[in-house]
Amino acid sequence: xxxxxxxxxxxxxxxxxxxxxxxxxxxxxxxxxxxxxxxxxxxxxxxxxxxxxxxxxxxxxxxxxxxxxxxxxxxxxxxxxxxxxxxxxxxxxxxxxxxxxxxxxxxxxxxxxxxxxxxxxxxxxxxxxxxxxxxx
Numbered sequence: 001x002x003x004x005x006x007x008x009x010x011x012x013x014x015x016x017x018x019x020x021x022x023x024x025x026x027x028x029x030x031x032x033x034x035x036x037x038x039x040x041x042x043x044x045x046x047x048x049x050x051x052x053x054x055x056x057x058x059x060x061x062x063x064x065x066x067x068x069x070x071x072x073x074x075x076x077x078x079x080x081x082x083x084x085x086x087x088x089x090x091x092x093x094x095x096x097x098x099x100x101x102x103x104x105x106x107x108x109x110x111x112x113x114x115x116x117x118x119x120x121x122x123x124x125x126x127x128x129x130x131x132x133x134x135x136x
Contacts, residue, residue, distance in 0.1 A: 015105030018097035
């Protein structure tokens, strides 16, 4: 399956959960369960992005690209809480979920738009997706 499709699907699911909180009041246990599912999906976006980028690069370029992605991820991890905190101060606690929905939904829309601009990487050129496993 095209990694861009997976990224768009994960981001769409991630945008649905926080957006649904603006409509429904959930029992605490359901809220926590959905938070766990949301977190599990969000954590896959980075590895899918790295896999997608590496599909387009030569092996000699992969370390530099991974470095740039790590820097972008770290910068976003530093700016995100500041942005969310400012929004929550201005608009209340629900602004946190609106920001999550907007960011993941925006990434899904951008990803789908990019699919119209570039062809998919042919299956023969794609590397396998290998999840990390804890070492004993």
